[in-house]
Amino acid sequence: MAILFKQPRQWFERINGSNNMLWLLGTLSFLETIILPIPMELVLIPLMAVNRQRLWRLATVTTAGCLIASLVGYSVGLLLYQSVGTWFIESLDMQESYQAFQTFFDQYGFIAILSVGFLPLPYHLAMITAGLSGYPILLFALATLIARGLRYFGLAWLVYRFGHRVLILWKRHAMLTSLVAGVVVLIVALGMQALTTLI
Template sequence: MSKQANFQPDSKSAQKWLERLLQSPNALIILFFMSALEATIVPIPLELVLIPYMIIEQKRIWTIASVALAGCLFGAAIGYYIGFALFDSVGQWFIDYLSLQQYYDSFQQTLKDDGFIAVFLVGLTPVPFQTAMLAAGAAGFSFTVFLLAAGLSRGIRYYGLAALALWLGPYAQSWWQKNASRLGWSVIGLVLLAFLVFHFT
């Protein structure tokens, strides 16, 4: 039995995308745009496709993680620009379409208080990342710092998933679903502790 048959993603949609990636000679290009779409307008966790794809294509697992990160940052740059230049029209539509108003309102103040940490933490938590993109752009927050924070947080996510796929193999998906929230909050706790120590010493 093949690795693909041993691993069953949790949704039919994810299975279709996985099959499309496996059959396409342009799989990495498709993955790039999938990651960009997930970062902007598709509220479906990329892990449902990414983890099984990494398990099946272990020989290029780090390339897959890098492409996913690049696609996410591409989508993040688009979202930032929308917030910066088109917030009153397209940006507000995004917020309404994805029901982000509450997240957006609370994130604005956090962004003012400590922008880098705010963006970084949103990249690790279940809070929709679109919130950070639109708010950072609308506030005129430094684009370089925004991309750096997004790259670090999403890099932890994608390269962490690659390491997890290598370590646990076909069991990575179920392990991730059970422990992702706990792991995410543990990382956040360590980041906040390091920030407080650095800030007050």
């Protein structure tokens, strides 16, 4: 666990001290979405706290990096699932999670993508499944923007409001907050879907 928190601190120092901070942050967001097992918040919250005048720009760049990575993952599912896609899922030991998400996705589509953006689940599941199924890329991009945009811009607002304390609160309650947010989004989306079928 000490190593897990040491690496983000090193990345934070390098990014914050660089003239190319926004590019580095976008790249880190891209890598975190594709393969890095370290939550983006560990670097992003302290970076936002010491750059409060650039909060919204940092949130925008982080969201953009995630979106680009998501489209890459979508392309892997669409074009390279039999080779790269299956290798990727097996290398991360996500076979069971992938199959479970496929069932969820087949039934709910957009809502499934939106929910996994909040829940503490690897976003790779949504990217590869959406690509493999041929799900409309614009709808996939929209769901990604909504889910990750709310996540990072919401984080920016919290840092603006509470400063450095957000990192302490996030470390204590990250799992619970993600679960609650994911469940709320899922309930609201399912409720709206049910209403549209009744109208």
